[in-house]
Amino acid sequence: MLNFSATINESDLRLAIVECGRIAYERHLMTSNDGNISVRMENGHILITPSGISKGRLSPDDMLIVDLDGNIISSKPGRKPSSETPMHLEVYKxxxxxxxxxxxxxIFATTLTVADLEFPVDVLPEVLLTLGDVPTTKYATPASHEDAEVIRPFLKTHNAMLLRQHGSLTYGKNLDEALVHLERIEHVSEIYWRAKMLGEVKRVSSEAQAKLIALREKYFKR
Ligand SMILES: [Zn+2]
Structure with missing residues (x-):
């Protein structure tokens, strides 16, 4: 369901968002009412989660449709689009x-930004192989236009980033890809944290990093 193709219909996209929200909530990637999920529909409109609702307990009809300028095209009474909608729209634009x-x-990836540590791109080979560098944005006030501004420098060149003292942003050709990136950055962040607790953190050598980057160019790059 999450690994959808370009021709998926609206009702299946709604179900895919429900499933993605449940997985993210159960894996502690989104807590309380935090986080938001969106998809681009075939007609170019954006289907997005509402504000103020746990992503672990969404119904298919909770989602709203907005256009790329943020105008509401359709919604259930009483629902407002996520306050972080401008950040999502910035990615699609x-x-x-x-x-x-x-x-x-x-938790772990956000903790890195609170501790002012760079994302550890060079501790596990799969990061450079599949994702490449994961930058951390400048601090922005959540739910403001600043959210969209701080991600702009990285949008063309990256598929995952950390939002300073806030969270993560991942995207892809479908929800499976966006969720895989999210799970990967959290997995690596947790291993890095645990390794630091044990002592020395081993880094992948620069020669090995060059090989991984070459392999990524060949097999994984979009
Ligand atoms: Zn947030």
């Missing part, structure tokens, strides 16, 4: 290839 965006508050 800059990346025509993107069909799904997931903003989450993963």
């Amino acid at each position: 800059h990346r025509e290839d993107v069909r799904a965006v997931v903003h989450a508050h993963p």
